[in-house]
Amino acid sequence: MLEIKDAVAVITGGAGGIGEELAKYWVRQGGKVVLGDISAEGLSRVEGEIKAIGGAVATMVCDTTTEEDCGRLADLAMEKFGGINLVAPAAGIIRDGLMVAPDRETGKVIKKMALQQFQDVIHINLTGVFLTVRECAERMINHGCRGLICLFSSTGSLGTAGQINYSSTKAAMSVMPKVITAEFFRRGLADKIRCVAIAPGYVATPMVKGMDQKALGKILGEVPIGRLVEPSEVASLIGELYRNEALAGETFFIHGGLRLGSRG
Numbered sequence: 001m002l003e004i005k006d007a008v009a010v011i012t013g014g015a016g017g018i019g020e021e022l023a024k025y026w027v028r029q030g031g032k033v034v035l036g037d038i039s040a041e042g043l044s045r046v047e048g049e050i051k052a053i054g055g056a057v058a059t060m061v062c063d064t065t066t067e068e069d070c071g072r073l074a075d076l077a078m079e080k081f082g083g084i085n086l087v088a089p090a091a092g093i094i095r096d097g098l099m100v101a102p103d104r105e106t107g108k109v110i111k112k113m114a115l116q117q118f119q120d121v122i123h124i125n126l127t128g129v130f131l132t133v134r135e136c137a138e139r140m141i142n143h144g145c146r147g148l149i150c151l152f153s154s155t156g157s158l159g160t161a162g163q164i165n166y167s168s169t170k171a172a173m174s175v176m177p178k179v180i181t182a183e184f185f186r187r188g189l190a191d192k193i194r195c196v197a198i199a200p201g202y203v204a205t206p207m208v209k210g211m212d213q214k215a216l217g218k219i220l221g222e223v224p225i226g227r228l229v230e231p232s233e234v235a236s237l238i239g240e241l242y243r244n245e246a247l248a249g250e251t252f253f254i255h256g257g258l259r260l261g262s263r264g
């Protein structure tokens with residue numbers, strides 16, 4: 001079992017939502033956090049709140065789609081706290097829309113998902129995660145750090161209408177732990193650095209709570225526990241995945257029993 005006390009977590013998307021909640025959970029358990037986000041304002045708010053509870057925190061404004069920023073974020077963790085034990089690349093976006101939208105009356109396509117709309121999601125949710133994980137893993141290996149890489153998949157990884165961009169990136173997040181675990185196994189590293197993914201359903205972050213209330217009500221009708229998953233419940237799952245060293249290469253769902261299928 002690993003201890004969170006004194007362990008260093010690098011969290012992207014740390015200025016809000018699940019990343020923020022994970023950062024606060026981590027310092028409450030005695031860990032230290034390095035937070036990266038594009039939102040300078042959000043980072044400074046979260047940094048202040050963490051310091052107010054006596055937590056050890058370093059922050060950096062970064063865009064995870066750039067190699068330089070991801071390298072600098074990993075360097076910050078090494079310089080400030082001397083290691084990296086948890087990598088949690090939570091930075092992500094949604095840009096929903098149908099791939100092709102035929103008119104209900106004429107049956108002819110009147111709208112298509114723009115290339116930009118597709119690529120923006122791929123860049124942040126896939127390339128950004130690859131870069132964050134690659135840069136952190138390099139330093140973890142070179143400095144003999146022990147710990148976990150925890151990726152953020154989603155129930156959308158099973159395929160959700162209107163999310164061909166997002167669902168594709170989240171399916172990738174479910175396969176990456178297998179690839180990374182296999183690669184580390186080949187080099188005798190898999191017992192030191194594990195990789196898993198979590199796949200949340202609908203989590204009570206500002207993004208989801210701000211949804212159209214009618215649509216949200218319909219979604220909740222599909223959730224057996226009858227409510228959104230709390231970000232603190234997601235953070236607690238990541239804590240358990242970190243501690244339990246038998247967990248590797250797998251995706252762990254946390255969705256309150258959501259009825260899965262093509263609707264996600």
Ligand SMILES: NC(=O)c1ccc[n+]([C@@H]2O[C@H](COP(=O)([O-])OP(=O)(O)OC[C@H]3O[C@@H](n4cnc5c(N)ncnc54)[C@H](O)[C@@H]3O)[C@@H](O)[C@H]2O)c1
Pocket residue numbers: 012013014015016017018019036037038039042062063064065089090091092093124128152153154155199200201202203204205206207208
């Ligand atoms: N909220 C949910 O219901 C839910 C469900 C399943 C999976 N997830 C996944 O969990 C992760 C966190 O989601 P969330 O709900 O907390 O999202 P959120 O929108 O609340 O927070 C995402 C954060 O990422 C930051 N960000 C965006 N682009 C960035 C970039 N290029 N570089 C650095 N930071 C960037 C944003 O500024 C924001 O602070 C995402 O990967 C998301 O896909 C969320």
